[in-house]
Amino acid sequence: MEIYLILMLVLMILGSIYSLHAKDLLSAVISYGIVGFALVIAFLLLQAPDLAIVQVVVEIITLIIMIAVIKDSTSEELKSKFNPKFYIYFAVVAIFAILFFYIFDRVTGTLSQFGEHFTRMATAYIEGSQETGSANLVTGVIFDFRAYDTLGEATVLFTAVIGVLTILRIKGKKKEK
Amino acid sequence: MIVYILCFILFIVGLYGVVTKRNLIKIIIGLAIMEYSVNLFLILIGYVNNGTAPILPVPDALKNKPFVDPLPQAMILTAIVIGLATTALLLSIAIRLYRKYGTFDIRKINSLKG
Known part of the structure; x- marks a missing residue:
């Protein structure tokens, strides 16, 4: 079961990376849909059918609103000249990632392992x-x-x-x- | 444990999108991805090995059987619906900004004059 969950999470990560780098806003929104529907399957694997139903409805409504916004405006991505500030932004993300990972490591150390939860x-x-x-x-x-x-x-x-x-x-x- | 780490990577991808992208639609997508990863993480914590969904067709049907924790599921059900509302609000602000400035570039949307 856990291998399917890992598969879905990898699919979500790939879909989100493609969605943030797509040249066209419509394809960005479609690959954002991949993330949401993979999340639905992950909820089903985690035995949460109520959440899966709600997530399907929410994802479809979000996609409809996003596509309506894009149809009403433009679907062209901005022309990107290389920006020297990109390194600063990337450094900010890296610093926050390291900081969050430190906190995440401390927190998950106190949690029980995956699948050995005890309802308190x-x-x-x-x-x-x-x-x-x-x-x-x-x-x-x-x-x-x-x-x-x-x-x-x-x-x-x-x-x-x-x-x-x-x-x-x-x-x-x-x-x- | 690897599942938790993959969920964390998904959060960082969303954060990367919010910080580095200039397009408003991409920023909104990044925020939504962060929200999804947090929802999934809380459900992952409540999972029990070989557990079933917390539904009792007859009373005492799940006695001495493992089942997943219903409390995080109830909380996340609320959070998903509120996430939809905030995303819709962000998108409506984005479309108004596009009508006024003719672009989604956040560098060109810089005048705070009314």
Whole structure:
């Protein structure tokens, strides 16, 4: 099982590298789709069917919005002369990569190995799953034990929708004569 | 352990895209890739060997059987939907900037005048 997961992760890395280096913005968006759909398969391999369904829907909507933006503007990548500042940017990325890797190494040292997780915090949710009456433990946690989180999520979603509508409004205020 | 490291490499690729690219659409793609890698990392932590999905068709169906942790899955389900909302907001800002300046180049979008 783990070998398929490694395969999917390598596919995601290759797709993201190609997506960032593509000459055409449309092909960049399509290879970004590779990353998202490989993530769906990774979720299925990790026994998370709810997440896989949500990720499929989210990925398709994101691709539709991105393609709509590109059709409405231009799909040409900027002409890139070689920029001497590129070395500075690359050094910044390298420094942050080393810093993050140090923290990552310290943190994963305290975690258990892959696949040997021991449920500590979720034990109460699992034991109380009979009270929710839900067959699916994930939806039991979302809509029963942590329902206020879901309420907050809905608030964030509606705020983002209001923001998008405000930004995309064509007509401004009428000027007073 | 190699799975964690590959997930980390994916995060660094997204960071590279955000820092070095000049095109707004590429920057948004880089941000989305970073978000995906963080989501995947948290799900990877909650995995149990030979575990099944946390779904109980009948009560006590999973007694003494390994199953994956439902708590990270519930949290990430929220995070994925919020990620969609932020990406849509970023893309709408990008299209407004394109209408005003006629380019996606962030160096030419430098005037803060209203």
